Amino acid sequence: MEYLHHLGKYELGKELGEGATSVVREAVHTESGKKYAMKIFKALSKKSCFDNEVEALLAVDHPNVVRVHEVFEDAERGRLEDRVDPCPPSHRPGRFSREMSTPSRSSEKVGKSLRKSSFDDDKDDPPTLSETATTENESESSGDSVPSLLSCQEGEFQATSTTSVEAKEELFAVPPRTPPQPKRTYTTCGTRAIVLPLSSNGDVLSYLLDGGAFEERVARTLFKRCLEAVQACHNAGILHRDVKPDNLLFTENFDVLLSDFGFSRRRPDDEENVKLYGDLGSRGYIAPEVGDGKGYDHRCDLWSLGVTLFVMMTGRPPYASESPRDYWFNLLLNRRYSRFWRVVELLHKHSFPDMFKDLINKMLCPEPAERITIEKALEHPWMREQLLSQNDLASIMRNHSNN
Numbered sequence: 001m002e003y004l005h006h007l008g009k010y011e012l013g014k015e016l017g018e019g020a021t022s023v024v025r026e027a028v029h030t031e032s033g034k035k036y037a038m039k040i041f042k043a044l045s046k047k048s049c050f051d052n053e054v055e056a057l058l059a060v061d062h063p064n065v066v067r068v069h070e071v072f073e074d075a076e077r078g079r080l081e082d083r084v085d086p087c088p089p090s091h092r093p094g095r096f097s098r099e100m101s102t103p104s105r106s107s108e109k110v111g112k113s114l115r116k117s118s119f120d121d122d123k124d125d126p127p128t129l130s131e132t133a134t135t136e137n138e139s140e141s142s143g144d145s146v147p148s149l150l151s152c153q154e155g156e157f158q159a160t161s162t163t164s165v166e167a168k169e170e171l172f173a174v175p176p177r178t179p180p181q182p183k184r185t186y187t188t189c190g191t192r193a194i195v196l197p198l199s200s201n202g203d204v205l206s207y208l209l210d211g212g213a214f215e216e217r218v219a220r221t222l223f224k225r226c227l228e229a230v231q232a233c234h235n236a237g238i239l240h241r242d243v244k245p246d247n248l249l250f251t252e253n254f255d256v257l258l259s260d261f262g263f264s265r266r267r268p269d270d271e272e273n274v275k276l277y278g279d280l281g282s283r284g285y286i287a288p289e290v291g292d293g294k295g296y297d298h299r300c301d302l303w304s305l306g307v308t309l310f311v312m313m314t315g316r317p318p319y320a321s322e323s324p325r326d327y328w329f330n331l332l333l334n335r336r337y338s339r340f341w342r343v344v345e346l347l348h349k350h351s352f353p354d355m356f357k358d359l360i361n362k363m364l365c366p367e368p369a370e371r372i373t374i375e376k377a378l379e380h381p382w383m384r385e386q387l388l389s390q391n392d393l394a395s396i397m398r399n400h401s402n403n
C-alpha cells in the first residue's frame with residue numbers, strides 16, 4: 001500500500017493494526033488536533049467490505065459498537081453515483097451489485113507476529129476447487145492435536161493463523177433507508193478510508209496474547225457488553241459474521257467496542273428469515289452451518305461469540321480447525337460436551353465453573369435452531385454472577401500485561 005502522509009484534513013501517524021482488508025493508522029485532525037484512527041482499505045480489498053462496513057456502522061447505534069466519524073470514498077465512484085443515483089450504493093434499494101457477490105478469498109493471520117495480512121490478485125479471485133482443497137488441508141488438524149491460539153514457544157506467545165474466507169454471497173434486496181450521514185469526502189487517489197474514534201488500548205486479542213486468559217469477572221463483564229453489542233446489530237438487521245477478539249477494541253477506559261463490519265450484511269427489514277450462503281468469517285470462529293450450502297442466519301454470530309468467550313476465559317481456542325477431523329471440533333459437533341470438557345480441563349490443569357461450561361455448551365451447539373439466543377444468554381445464570389464496575393474493570397485491565 002502506498003504510504004500516505006495526509007488524507008483530507010488528517011495527518012497520518014503510526015500503524016495501529018492491520019487486518020485482511022485494511023491498515024489502521026493513527027490520524028490527527030489538523031484543525032482540532034484531535035486524534036482518531038483511520039481505517040484505510042487496501043487497494044485490492046473488495047469494495048463490498050468498505051460498503052458493508054459503512055452501511056453497518058450507520059445502521060447500529062450502541063455504546064459498545066464503534067461509530068464512524070468520517071468517510072473517504074473514491075471520487076470516480078462518487079461522480080458515477082451523482083450521475084446515476086444520488087443515494088450512496090450502500091443505501092440504495094434493490095440488489096447488491098454482482099461485483100459485491102463475486103466469490104473471493106482473503107487470508108488473515110492473527111497474532112502478534114502473524115497479524116500482518118496480505119492481499120493479492122489471486123487471493124481475491126474466485127477460489128478454484130484445488131485452491132479450496134489446499135485451504136481445507138491447511139486448516140485441518142490431524143487426530144487429537146491440541147488447539148493453540150496461544151502456544152508458548154521460546155518464551156513468546158504466538159498465535160496460530162486464522163484465515164478469513166470470503167466466497168459466494170447470496171444476493172438479497174436491501175430496503176431504502178435514510179440513516180444519519182457522517183461527513184463524506186471524495187478522494188482523487190482512489191483511497192477508501194473511514195475515520196473512527198481512536199481506541200487507544202488496542203484490541204482484546206493483544207491482551208490475551210500478552211497477559212493470557214482474563215479472570216472470570218473480567219471475561220463476564222466484557223462478554224456481557226459484547227452480547228449487547230451483537231444484539232443491537234441484530235436488532236438493526238445487521239449480521240456481523242466476524243466476531244472475534246481482534247475485532248473487539250478497548251477504549252481509553254477499557255470499555256469494549258465491537259468493530260470491523262467488513263464482512264457484515266444487512267438483513268432486509270421485511271425478510272426476517274432470509275438465509276445467507278457466503279462461506280465467510282475467520283477460521284477458528286466460523287459456525288458449522290456456514291458454508292454447508294443450506295444457508296445460515298444471525299445465529300452464526302452466537303457461535304463466534306461462544307468461541308470468543310471460551311478464548312477470553314481459557315486463553316486458548318476450543319478447537320484447532322472447523323473440520324470433523326479435528327478431535328475437539330468433532331466432540332462439539334457430536335455434542336460430547338462432558339468428554340470435551342474433560343480433555344480441556346486436563347490440558348489446562350484447571351477446572352472451569354459448571355455454569356460457564358453450560359453457557360459455552362449452549363453457544364457451541366452445532367444445530368443453530370437449538371443454539372441459545374442472545375436474550376437467553378444474557379439471562380444465563382453464569383451471566384448473572386458478579387460484574388465489575390467500569391473503574392474496577394479498567395484498573396484490572398491496566399495490570400493485565402500488554403505491550
Ligand SMILES: Nc1ncnc2c1ncn2[C@@H]1O[C@H](COP(=O)(O)OP(=O)(O)O)[C@@H](O)[C@H]1O
Pocket residue numbers: 016017018019020021022023024037039196197198199200202203246247249259260261262
Ligand atoms: N479505532 C481503532 N483504534 C485503534 N486500533 C484499531 C481501531 N480499529 C482497528 N484497530 C486495529 O486495527 C486492526 C485491524 O482493524 P480491522 O477493522 O479489524 O480491519 P480488517 O477489516 O482489515 O480486519 C484491529 O485488529 C485493531 O488492532
Ligand SMILES: [Mg+2]
Pocket residue numbers: 019020246247260
Ligand atoms: Mg479485523
